[in-house]
Amino acid sequence: DNFFSNNVYKIYFESLSEVLVIFKKAQDIHVKLLNLLDNCLIYNISCETEVTSLTNVLDNLAEIGDVLSGMNVKSMADNWKSYMNITQKYADDISKYLNLERPLLFFTNEIVRSINSILELNINDDKNITHTLKISNFILRVMVKLCDTFSKKIVVHMDIFWHFFINFYSAYSPAVKNKQFSQNTIDLFRSLICNCLEDFLNKLVQFEEFYNVQLLESLIENTDCSLGFILVTNKVLQKLVSNHNDTVTRVNIVLY
Numbered sequence: 001d002n003f004f005s006n007n008v009y010k011i012y013f014e015s016l017s018e019v020l021v022i023f024k025k026a027q028d029i030h031v032k033l034l035n036l037l038d039n040c041l042i043y044n045i046s047c048e049t050e051v052t053s054l055t056n057v058l059d060n061l062a063e064i065g066d067v068l069s070g071m072n073v074k075s076m077a078d079n080w081k082s083y084m085n086i087t088q089k090y091a092d093d094i095s096k097y098l099n100l101e102r103p104l105l106f107f108t109n110e111i112v113r114s115i116n117s118i119l120e121l122n123i124n125d126d127k128n129i130t131h132t133l134k135i136s137n138f139i140l141r142v143m144v145k146l147c148d149t150f151s152k153k154i155v156v157h158m159d160i161f162w163h164f165f166i167n168f169y170s171a172y173s174p175a176v177k178n179k180q181f182s183q184n185t186i187d188l189f190r191s192l193i194c195n196c197l198e199d200f201l202n203k204l205v206q207f208e209e210f211y212n213v214q215l216l217e218s219l220i221e222n223t224d225c226s227l228g229f230i231l232v233t234n235k236v237l238q239k240l241v242s243n244h245n246d247t248v249t250r251v252n253i254v255l256y
Contacts, residue, residue, distance in 0.1 A: 030064070030075055034082040037061075045093035055097045058086060062103045069110055073135060080142050091149050100150060104157055107143035108164035111136050111193075115171045123181050130188060137192040144200050155209040162232070165201065170228030198235075205239045 037057065043050045061083045068076040083103070087094070114136040121128050147154045154161075172189070181189075204210050 027075055034078055038082050038085055043090065045090060051094060051097060054090060055094055058083060059099060062106065066106045077138060084142060084145060087149060095150055095153060098150065100153055100157060103146060104160050107139050108160055110139055112167045112171060115168065129185055133188050133192045140193065140196050155207055158210050161204055165232040166228040169231040173227060173231060201235060202239060205236060
């Protein structure tokens with residue numbers, strides 16, 4: 001039996017080592033690709049074909065960033081840094097062509113997923129909680145910077161942000177109340193995530209389009225999200241009251 005078991009495990013670990021080699025090679029290729037895109041390639045933005053090629057590259061980077069989520073934090077972070085470097089460099093020229101839906105969905109879903117994953121951790125696991133919150137903070141800052149860069153394009157994606165805020169607060173508020181996190185953990189939540197979200201929401205409420213989003217009935221009626229919906233709408237109304245002299249004059253949240 002021992003001989004048989006040893007042979008089985010030996011074969012397993014030998015196969016695993018081959019997989020690790022493949023992962024290492026893939027990571028090396030990824031690093032070289034990012035360096036090539038960041039530092040070597042120069043696109044002729046006066047040529048529509050090259051602009052299209054550039055936006056296709058960015059779409060591929062967004063897809064890679066999605067795939068890397070949960071697999072390799074450093075590679076994921078490097079990938080989005082390169083994505084942002086390129087978008088910043090060519091922002092004015094690619095704004096018309098760039099598809100923001102995929103990266104925005106990744107950012108918002110990943111932050112909510114991270115918050116939910118914290119609920120599965122031991123409340124005293126400060127190391128993993130802090131690590132997860134720092135990753136979420138990085139993703140959140142990238143998303144906000146992308147939205148600041150392409151502020152005119154995000155108006156068509158306000159539904160993504162509504163869903164994001166509702167899902168986030170539906171997960172966050174019960175977590176803080178029921179999990180009995182330490183004050184240090186709660187402070188980290190606020191400094192790394194909640195304060196950034198408040199600043200981001202302050203920017204979104206300046207757009208009239210933010211109030212024209214038709215929220216899905218299934219989302220509103222979902223008991224897991226009803227608390228989040230109440231919390232978000234309350235925050236929005238508070239900000240409208242405090243900013244009553246701003247240009248936003250019409251609130252038209254359509255519930256159906």
